[in-house]
Structures are given as structure tokens and as C-alpha cells.
Amino acid sequence: MNRPPVNSLNTEHLEQLHRALVRLENEKCRGMILSSSSPTVFSAGLDIREMYKPELEKARKFWRTLQDMWLKLYSTPYPTVAAIHGHAPAGGCLLALSCEYRVIVPNVKIGLNETQLGIVAPQWFQDCMRNVIGERQAEKALIAGHMFNTEQALQVGLVDEVAADKAACIARAEAFLASQANLPLLARKTVKLGFRNSTLSRLMTGREADTKIFIEYIFQPKVQKGIELYLQSLSKKSG
Numbered sequence: 001m002n003r004p005p006v007n008s009l010n011t012e013h014l015e016q017l018h019r020a021l022v023r024l025e026n027e028k029c030r031g032m033i034l035s036s037s038s039p040t041v042f043s044a045g046l047d048i049r050e051m052y053k054p055e056l057e058k059a060r061k062f063w064r065t066l067q068d069m070w071l072k073l074y075s076t077p078y079p080t081v082a083a084i085h086g087h088a089p090a091g092g093c094l095l096a097l098s099c100e101y102r103v104i105v106p107n108v109k110i111g112l113n114e115t116q117l118g119i120v121a122p123q124w125f126q127d128c129m130r131n132v133i134g135e136r137q138a139e140k141a142l143i144a145g146h147m148f149n150t151e152q153a154l155q156v157g158l159v160d161e162v163a164a165d166k167a168a169c170i171a172r173a174e175a176f177l178a179s180q181a182n183l184p185l186l187a188r189k190t191v192k193l194g195f196r197n198s199t200l201s202r203l204m205t206g207r208e209a210d211t212k213i214f215i216e217y218i219f220q221p222k223v224q225k226g227i228e229l230y231l232q233s234l235s236k237k238s239g
């Protein structure tokens with residue numbers, strides 16, 4: 001990902017990610033490392049400005065593009081690793097959770113923090129967390145909007161490994177891909193999709209309902225007010 005300053009996910013960036021995933025699949029890619037050009041941020045999650053006073057059709061397109069990108073990422077036939085050498089809140093955490101393996105560096109915060117922002121992580125975000133860390137830990141983390149530090153993320157199983165820095169993180173991600181290289185492709189892909197199918201189907205069969213929930217939620221005046229205040233707090237911080 002290379003969308004400075006924080007790889008926030010707007011419609012255009014989501015489309016780029018989706019196109020890249022389609023291209024990798026068409027080219028029979030043998031593995032992907034999802035990484036960031038930023039030295040300190042993996043992805044800041046969804047671009048909050050896409051949800052602030054949006055036009056209805058733009059908001060719908062944004063959400064459908066996110067759904068398209070995630071459906072592709074979660075179901076790739078090739079192995080995927082997230083090299084998390086920077087913070088990964090909310091949608092950034094979703095990207096990492098959607099890969100098959102996660103390597104993180106020290107001093108990083110990762111989690112589905114939506115509750116803390118007064119919004120709600122959609123069901124499929126929640127499913128991804130549950131699938132990785134289990135029901136009890138996911139429920140606790142999501143209710144609190146907890147951001148895990150590196151040590152906590154390792155302890156709870158949100159990530160698989162800690163590496164010292166970006167170079168080591170990429171090297172460990174490559175080692176994971178190498179460990180998968182000799183597995184028969186069809187068997188590997190079939191098992192992966194078997195595990196992920198119910199989560200994928202839940203969104204695929206309820207896409208329109210999911211979009212409606214998103215739209216109805218973000219268009220509420222009190223949610224808009226919360227987003228406005230959060231955007232102000234973010235820009236005051238950097239100002």
C-alpha cells in the first residue's frame with residue numbers, strides 16, 4: 001500500500017487494491033505479502049472523510065468497493081501474509097486479519113477500535129476477528145474497541161510472529177510463503193476456502209442488507225457529529 005500519509009482506504013485506493021488482487025489471481029501468483037510504504041503505519045483503516053457528509057451514491061459505491069476488495073482478499077487462491085510494520089486500526093486490522101499469516105514489529109497498535117469512535121465494526125469485520133482469536137477474546141476486544149500492542153497481539157494470537165524491524169518482518173513473511181510453496185495448490189486452496197466459506201457467504205448473501213445498514217448508520221445526525229469531532233481531533237493532533 002502506498003497512499004501517504006497513512007494508507008487510509010478511500011474508494012480509489014480500495015479499487016486499486018481490488019485490481020491488484022484480480023491481476024495477481026489472473027497471473028497465477030504463488031503468494032502475496034501485504035505491506036506498507038509508510039515507516040510507521042500499516043493502514044489507518046477506512047478513510048473517515050468518505051463517511052463524513054457524503055453523497056448517498058458515493059457512500060454506497062465506497063461501501064460496495066470495500067466489500068468487493070475484501071471478498072477478493074479473503075478468498076485468494078494463493079497464500080497471503082500481512083507484514084505489519086506500523087499501526088493497523090479498524091479497516092487496517094481487517095486487512096491484516098484477512099491474510100493467512102501475520103508478522104508484526106515492536107511498538108505497533110492493532111485492533112478493531114470502532115466502538116471507541118462511536119461506530120460499529122460490521123459483522124464481517126467481527127467474523128474475521130473471531131476466526132483468528134476465538135469467540136471470547138473477540139467479544140471482549142470488540143466491545144471495548146481494544147487496540148492491542150505488539151506483545152498483546154502475539155499473546156492473544158492476533159498475530160503469528162514478532163520481527164525486529166521492517167526488513168526482518170518482510171523476511172519472515174517470505175519465509176511463510178516459502179513454507180507453503182510445495183503444497184499442492186488445489187488442496188491448499190480448497191482447505192482455505194472450506195475454513196473461510198461461511199464468513200464469505202454471510203457477506204455475499206447479505207451484501208445489499210450490509211450496505212443498507214452502513215448507509216442508515218452513517219447518515220444518522222449523531223453519528224455524523226461523532227465523525228466530525230473525530231476528524232477534528234485527528235487534524236488537531238497533527239496541526
Ligand SMILES: CC/C=C\C/C=C\C/C=C\C/C=C/C(=O)SCCNC(=O)CCNC(=O)[C@H](O)C(C)(C)COP(=O)(O)OP(=O)(O)OC[C@H]1O[C@@H](n2cnc3c(N)ncnc32)[C@H](O)[C@@H]1OP(=O)(O)O
Pocket residue numbers: 005006008040041043044045046047048049087089090091092113114117119120121122123213214217218231234235236237238239
Ligand atoms: C451493525 C453495523 C452497523 C453499522 C456499521 C456502520 C458503520 C461502520 C463503518 C465502518 C467501520 C469503520 C472502519 C474504519 O476503518 S474507520 C477508521 C478508523 N481509523 C482510525 O481510527 C485511525 C485514525 N488514525 C490514527 O489513529 C492515526 O492517524 C495513526 C495511528 C494511524 C497514524 O498516526 P500518525 O501520528 O502517524 O498520523 P496522524 O498525524 O494521526 O495522521 C496524518 C494525517 O492522516 C489523517 N488520517 C489519519 N487517519 C485517517 C483516516 N482513517 N481517515 C482519514 N484521514 C486520516 C489525519 O487526520 C492527518 O491528516 P492531516 O491533519 O490533514 O495531516
